[in-house]
Structure formats: structure tokens, C-alpha cells
Amino acid sequence: MLKNQSHAPVHRRRIGITLAIGVLVASAIAVATPAVAAMAAEQSSLDAAPSSVETAAAAEAVTAGRTALTDAATAVVAAESSGLDLGDASTAVDTSGLLDAMDELDDVDSLTALELPVVRVQATAEITAVTTQTAELHARQDAAAAEKQAAEAAAAAAEAEAAALANANTPDGARASAAAIAAEQYGWGGGEFECLNSLWQKESGWNYQAYNADGGATGIPQALPGSKMASAGADWATNATTQIRWGLDYIQRAYGSPCSAWGHSQSVNWY
Template identity: 45%
Template sequence: MSARHTARPADHDGPQPAPSADATTETAELATAEPATDATPEETVAAVARGRHRLVPARRPAMYLAAAAVGAVLVNVLLGTGPAAEAESADPAAQQAVSVADQLGITAPADATAAATELSGHLQELAASRAQREDSEAAAAQTQAAADQAAAEAQAAAEAQAAAEAAAAAQAQAAAAAEAAAENATTQDFHDYALAQLGGDEREFSCLENLWGRESGWNPTAQNPTSTAYGIPQFLDSTWAGTGIAKTSNGFRQIDAGLIYLDERYGSPCGGWAHSEATGWY
């Protein structure tokens, strides 16, 4: 039997031929390769038997997520951040509340929510105090306005009273001057005054001159001995009251009262003269 037709059994204990380089590489790759996650045992055995035609291991998403999580933790550690920093950045409102509390001198508790609650209470107290202060200021302003108005009204009343007193004093002074002038007046002065009051009507003045010439002779102090008739027009006390002019010795004021009476009773001095001519009185 020739040597090339001789075969050694597989389980023979003799020396085995050295595997080729390709076979060694292929065996190393199979040994280090990760078996396919989704392959069955039979597929795995077949893949190993085929050598280079092994199944490509499948990638699990969970493995990527786990790796990402581990990387994030390492980054946080290297940057000096952690769960506490994340919590602080996730709640900026709580950080601001604690900062404001520190500025106001308020001891903030460890719980940021409690600090915000305490700060909110203090802010409400400040708002209430401010509202109360504003109400007090408004009430004070109203009181001051009322006082200013009362003072202005009192000043106006005082000024009005002073003006009235000044006017009364001026009238009194004028009356005194008129009395002094009346005491020194002559019959011609009374005639001129009466003519001026009649608007210069010579006819009416002629009737008036005749009427009062017969009654009193134009004497402002003439007194009827049997009655209360007095003055130039010889008015009774009751007649004086009807003219609105008080009984006086001032001849000029007597002329004013007499003209009022004649106008109201007879329409004019000539009407009074005609009645006096018919009856002897007017």
C-alpha cells in the first residue's frame, strides 16, 4: 500500500499536523468573537464549523444606554457636579428664594420649599405694612386737605367781614359828612338837590316847590305842634316807615323820602300838589 493512500484515524494518539496560519487566525477570531445574541445553539455550532462565515453578533440598545449613563456619571464627577447640582439647576426659583432670604437676613431652612414659603410670608407682611402706611398717608392727606379748606374758608369769611366793615365804615363816614353838609345847607341847596333828583324837570319841581313851601317852608327841622309831622315833607312817623327811610333831620334824606312817597301815592309831585290844592293835605 502506498503512503499517499494511507489515512490516520482522527482519534489516533500520534502527532497531529500543525494547523495552517489561516486556521489559527480563524480559531482565535471565533474564540474572541461574541456569539450572536439572537442565534440558536444549532446556528452557533454551524457558524463555528463554517469558520469565517460566522454570524455577526447583534448589538443591544440596553448596552449603549448603560454605557452612556456610566459616561455621564464620570463627566459629572470630573466637573464637580452631581445629583445635588442637578437638583439646584432644576430649581432656579428655589435658589433665588434662598438668595433673597439671605439678603433679608432670614435664616433659610434646608428645604428650599420651606425657605420660599417663609420668604413669601415675610413679603406678605411687608406688603400689608406698605398698604397700611399708604392708607395712613392717604388719611393724613385728606385731613390736611380738609384743614386747608377750612382755613381758606375762614380766611375768605374774615376778608368778607373786613370788607363789609370797611363798607359800613365808609357809609357811616359818608353819612356823617352828609349830616354835616345838611346842617350847613341852605334852602337853595335843597332846591338844587330836589331838581337834580327830578332829572331837571322844571314843571315837576315847580309843583314840588309850591307843595313843600306851604307844608314846611323847606325847613328840615319844622315840627307840627299838634302831630308827629316833621321835616320838609311834614311826614308823620307812620309815613316815614312806609318810605324805607328812617326819620331824620337831614334835609337831603327828607327830600329822598318825600319823592318816594309822592311817586308811589300820586305818581308825581304835580299829582300831590293837585290833591293838596283840592283837600288841603296830601
């Protein structure tokens, strides 16, 4: 009895400690529960699947990315095979970043609602970069093509001009030029041209290189000195049409018409 009485206080203390521990644990759980719940909710949000809207936007980005890659490849092949001088800058388009982004977008099922928008935005930026480079390459090629076309046109025009000059410098070409200028600028018809033809056939044979060693008369109209014809053009020594323009002006001022000049030449053997 005494033994039992002596042990009763110890037993009550242990029960008290156990109850206290239980209260503390319950309190700790009560305090921790909101934080744990918040963490669980946050983790659930992180792991959530992307919305249908975001998935559709990602699919559009994939389509745009493939188009950008195709356009870039086409532009590079066209530039490299064009044979045009595109300068020292590279004809390559850097698509490495876009390819990496496309790889991530292709694995869309593994991306969460938080991850997919980030990947999509990055892909969009890479698409813009590739599209910009492609446009710049197209612009360089277009500029080079335009420059080449202009050079070819200039060369063709120069060739045509040279051919026309060569033709006009022949006696028949010079006659044709003289007849046209006489009619257009002075109103002199066929009769006046017959006189002109006779006059200059006698003077030079319609040879723009004719030169009279005795007096120095030069060219088709036999200008004396030949440098007088510079008033009609700096190319007077090499262009029959320039000589003709000067000669017709001289005839108009000095004689009024080719037939008057021819009549004078027949009378005194010069004009």
C-alpha cells in the first residue's frame, strides 16, 4: 500500500508530460499547416499543365519557326548560287538559337504552365532574329542584282552608242544624219540636201577624218581651222554628227541655204 502510494505521484507526472508534449505537437502542426498548404498549392501550380490557349500559341510559334527556318535556308541557297557580289559579309543566317527553342517547343507535353510561356517567348525572339537576318540577306541580294542590272544596262547603252557613232561616222551614216538634221532644224528638204550632198562630197567625200594638208581644213565641212567645230561639241574630231551640226549652222549663217553655198563653191571653188 505504501509502495503503491509512493509511486502514484510519478505516474501522474508522466501523464502530465505526455499531455504537454501532445499539446505542443498539436500546436506546431496547427502553426505549420498553412505554410505546408501554401507550399503544396505552389507546387501544384508549378506542376500544372499549360492552358489550351497557351498550347495553341505555342503551336503557332512552332509553325512560324518552321517557316522562318525554311525561308532562311532558301535565302542562303539563293544568295550563294546567285553569282552576285554580295560584299564581304557572310551569307549565313544564324538559326542555332531558333533550333534549340524549337526542340523545347516540340516537347511541349513536358512543359508546365509556367515553363511553356517562357519557352514560347524565347522562341518568338529567335524567330524575329532569324527573320530579320533573312530579310537583310534578301535586301543585299536585291541591291547586288540591281547594281549588276544597272551596270549591264550602262554597258549595253555604251555599246549601242558606240555602234551608232560608228555607223554615223560612215559616209552613208553621215549623209543620213545630215539629211535628218537639215530637215528637222532648218526645214531644208530634198532639193537642198542634194546641194549639200554635192558640196560636201566635193569638200571631203563625207569623211569625218578628212584633212587638207595644204591649208589645214578639217572634217566633213572642211572647217578651217578644225578647232572651230568645238563650238558644236568637244567630240568634233571624232564625231561626224558634231561636224555636221557645225557645218549646217555655218552654211545657214554664211549663205542661208546649202544650194546657195553650193552655187558659191561652183563659182569660186570654195565656200
